[in-house]
Amino acid sequence: MSESTLAEPAAPTTLLETGGLSVRYGGVSANSDIDISVAAGEIVGLIGPNGAGKTTFVDAVTGFTKSTGTVSLRGERLDKASPHRRRRAGMARTWQAGELFTDLTVAQNLAVAVQSVGLRAMLADVVNGSRPPADVISAALELVGLDDAADQLPGELTLGHQKLVGVARALVGGTQLVLLDEPAAGLDTHESRDFGIELRRIAATGIGILLIDHDMSLVLDVCDRLYVLDFGRVIASGPPAAIQDDPAVISAYLGSPEVDPDTERPTADGPTGHAPKETP
Incomplete structure (x- = not known):
């Protein structure tokens, strides 16, 4: 068989797709026009400083807070559906106080x-x-x-x-898609590493994972792609290596670009022990 007749590998099935998702509380915009996708078998990280709107986004996707824009699971619109219907469709989440x-x-x-x-x-x-x-x-x-x-x-x-x-x-x-809201909080380095291994094993079965966590070692090690939120907007997206070098991300969240990744990894408190930027 000639090389030109070989079939192209099938693209991963898109599970979650949001379009222009926005959340407002009175005059405050918590999420603004967020477009995010997660494919089957993929771990996608959603990171950003405290108050950036990450949990609000998960609340909106899973139907626990009102939003505008679209939320789809395997191409089925769910943005008008109740949380229970979204759960039955194959979308689940964890809670910070779980x-x-x-x-x-x-x-x-x-x-x-x-x-x-x-x-x-x-x-x-x-x-x-x-x-x-x-x-x-x-x-x-x-x-x-x-x-x-x-x-x-x-x-x-x-x-x-x-x-x-x-x-x-x-x-x-x-469940086809799971949204994990700070699941590794409180784990030490070894526990976090073992937890990440299990997440990769889960994703390998075809389940899509959206991961929110402040443990940057975990996020950078296990995620295929990252989205970065700041003040409710996506300011960067791409593979972890590119995100680490993005000036906007460094300014908003990761801290000083002077950190040697071989000796020190950024954490929730910033790479030098300083707290990440907070939103008002």
Whole structure:
């Protein structure tokens, strides 16, 4: 077969696509005309200083705050849909304060996330009792490498594994796209590295991941592409290597360009210990 007849590799399927997404609170613009995409099997980072509008963006995409513009999942418009409908369509998220139920097992924590809501579901639960979908829960735990922890309580796990349970809770039930809001907060260097390995393994199954985190070592190591927000606007986008050298990003978030990446990596407090720029 000649080289010219070889088929071109298929482009990754676009999962999330936002167009001109904007959020206003009274006269304050929290997000302005944000265009972001995440493909299947891709980890995309969303970074920026505190107050830049990152969590607001996730709230808007998942339907927890009103916005204008478009939000699509696999080409289906969801910007008018409720959070529950977006979840059923395959879009899930974690929360910054994503504590687990300490008196429930890991499996029970995941079961809560897929419990049906509404009067019909409540009546069925009264009549038949709660029947957690064991196979669905097992599949989600296997995705994050915790299939042997189903019967343990969260307090019996390391912090890193507790964070992964939070991710599994978002993945349970056929999630195609997951938006992670500071999932590595509180992890030390080794735990963060292990967490990143698990994220890459999850993405390799075809799940798209939008990652917000202030752990720049994690973000720069695992993300395929980055978007940088400042004052609610995207000021830069591209591969991590290009973003690190972008003057606008250095000014807004990463700090001094004098940092030697082989000896010191930028963190949430800036590469020299100074706090990143805050929005008013």
